[in-house]
Amino acid sequence: MINPRLVRENPELLRKAWLRRGLEAPVDRLVELDESRRSLISVVEAAKAAKNAASAEVGKLKREGKDASDAIAAIKSRGDEQVEAESKLAATEKELEDILMGLPNLPHDSVPDGRSSEDNVVARNWGEIKEAPAWAKDHLQVGEALKLFDFKRGAKISGAGFPVYTGWGARLERALVAWFLDEHREAGFLEVQPPLMVNRASMTGTGNLPKFADQLYTCQEDDLYLIPTAEVPVTNLHADEILDPKEMPIKYCAYTPCFRREAGSYGKDTKGFLRLHQFDKVEMVWFSAPEASYDAHEVLTAQAENLVKKLGLPYRTLLLCSGDMGFGAAKCYDIEVWAPVEKKWLEVSSCSNFEDFQARRAGIRTRGADGKPVLAHTLNGSGLATPRILVALLETYQQEDGSFKVPEVLRPYLGGVEFLRA
RNA sequence: GGAGAGGUGGCAGAGUGGUCGAUUGCGGUAGACUCGAAAUCUAUUGUAGGGAAACCUACCGGGGGUUCGAAUCCCUCCCUCUCCGCCA
Numbered sequence: 001m002i003n004p005r006l007v008r009e010n011p012e013l014l015r016k017a018w019l020r021r022g023l024e025a026p027v028d029r030l031v032e033l034d035e036s037r038r039s040l041i042s043v044v045e046a047a048k049a050a051k052n053a054a055s056a057e058v059g060k061l062k063r064e065g066k067d068a069s070d071a072i073a074a075i076k077s078r079g080d081e082q083v084e085a086e087s088k089l090a091a092t093e094k095e096l097e098d099i100l101m102g103l104p105n106l107p108h109d110s111v112p113d114g115r116s117s118e119d120n121v122v123a124r125n126w127g128e129i130k131e132a133p134a135w136a137k138d139h140l141q142v143g144e145a146l147k148l149f150d151f152k153r154g155a156k157i158s159g160a161g162f163p164v165y166t167g168w169g170a171r172l173e174r175a176l177v178a179w180f181l182d183e184h185r186e187a188g189f190l191e192v193q194p195p196l197m198v199n200r201a202s203m204t205g206t207g208n209l210p211k212f213a214d215q216l217y218t219c220q221e222d223d224l225y226l227i228p229t230a231e232v233p234v235t236n237l238h239a240d241e242i243l244d245p246k247e248m249p250i251k252y253c254a255y256t257p258c259f260r261r262e263a264g265s266y267g268k269d270t271k272g273f274l275r276l277h278q279f280d281k282v283e284m285v286w287f288s289a290p291e292a293s294y295d296a297h298e299v300l301t302a303q304a305e306n307l308v309k310k311l312g313l314p315y316r317t318l319l320l321c322s323g324d325m326g327f328g329a330a331k332c333y334d335i336e337v338w339a340p341v342e343k344k345w346l347e348v349s350s351c352s353n354f355e356d357f358q359a360r361r362a363g364i365r366t367r368g369a370d371g372k373p374v375l376a377h378t379l380n381g382s383g384l385a386t387p388r389i390l391v392a393l394l395e396t397y398q399q400e401d402g403s404f405k406v407p408e409v410l411r412p413y414l415g416g417v418e419f420l421r422a
Numbered sequence: 423g424g425a426g427a428g429g430u431g432g433c434a435g436a437g438u439g440g441u442c443g444a445u446u447g448c449g450g451u452a453g454a455c456u457c458g459a460a461a462u463c464u465a466u467u468g469u470a471g472g473g474a475a476a477c478c479u480a481c482c483g484g485g486g487g488u489u490c491g492a493a494u495c496c497c498u499c500c501c502u503c504u505c506c507g508c509c510a
Contacts, residue, residue: 038473058440059440
């Protein structure tokens with residue numbers, strides 16, 4: 001949630017910021033609600049103060065052993081003005097909050113204007129893009145020949161979008177996850193293994209609820225949700241806490257499967273690995289002092305880029321434009337690897353600075369230089385999601401004889417094997 | 423799942439209907455003493471909202487209720503602990 005004070009202090013700034021995202025937000029309504037909220041608060045609180053004073057008087061009389069029935073009767077005979085104002089106030093606050101909770105974060109000044117992915121800016125390029133040889137197969141054919149996965153049986157036991165990894169495929173998946181985690185640990189991230197199901201408050205804290213309920217798998221009976229990313233449980237690790245500035249920044253990495261309904265995206269990337277209901281991802285989550293978050297964002301992004309680099313996959317880093325950023329992000333870099341046969345850029349990481357957007361929802365604070373509590377900034381980035389990495393690896397490192405050359409960094413995780421063969 | 427006991431400020435721990443936002447201890451901060459430190463002493467030390475301010479309001483796990491008045495009584499949910507049952 002954005003800072004609600006801005007509604008009062010600078011509604012035009014809000015209007016413009018949301019317009020950059022292509023959103024015509026009901027700013028006038030917000031201003032109206034904020035004003036009526038404040039005037040109702042005055043009414044309600046004045047009534048409460050009067051009542052408190054009268055009750056204190058009753059207490060005093062009773063303690064003195066005097067008769068208080070007149071005083072009590074006087075309080076009782078008061079009108080229900082307060083009750084009425086209270087219910088109006090509650091309704092106003094609810095509408096205000098409902099609107100604010102559904103509105104996205106404001107783009108940072110360094111974010112380019114734009115309406116869609118077409119307007120994203122390439123921040124950097126790395127690696128040389130080579131044309132695939134004529135004999136090259138696409139990743140599905142390579143994987144099938146090596147028996148790395150079994151989509152059919154995945155569909156049988158669960159449905160489309162639930163892959164089964166088999167044999168070397170399963171090991172390769174495990175190797176990627178283990179290597180990612182080791183890299184992050186060595187870079188100072190604390191590895192955590194969080195729950196895969198979280199409660200409503202956690203989902204609300206990161207911004208997945210209420211707006212994106214239709215993208216989540218739910219366990220209705222227990223009011224739990226399957227996580228769409230480790231960002232949710234790990235960010236909420238520090239919900240309702242005041243983090244000691246001496247401990248900052250706090251950096252975590254976590255491997256989890258991710259569960260996404262992908263409602264509304266039927267027909268898009270349905271084949272193979274490009275869009276799945278369940279996939280593995282290692283996520284980095286970073287809690288920062290407010291003034292340090294943009295530096296942290298660069299470091300976090302570089303940490304993710306480093307993995308792709310070490311795998312030898314050409315990539316590009318996009319600075320997302322205002323219209324293409326996710327709901328909670330103030331600034332976001334996407335890292336895309338090149339799939340030479342598919343001839344496509346594939347997004348394998350998204351590194352975002354949420355500023356205090358999530359922190360406000362989740363109650364994550366630290367202390368400023370004056371020792372007073374301030375909202376922390378949260379950041380996160382994939383480091384990395386495996387399926388599309390697998391696509392790029394298979395297409396890039398396939399050999400003419402049908403084998404797969406294992407990138408060097410992964411070999412220690414695969415018993416030192418250099419080539420995977422059927 | 424059954425029975426019981428609990429959830430109070432950074433921590434520990436009082437408080438069972440009337441100046442309780444809350445005794446006290448520890449911790450934190452500032453000061454005194456000291457060459458300095460320790461010890462000791464003194465003061466101070468929650469969060470959020472409203473208000474130009476004075477100040478007011480709210481918060482004792484969450485929500486609801488009783489009452490002129492609730493940390494304290496009632497209902498409900500959540501969580502923790504102990505015992506029993508079940509079980510990877």
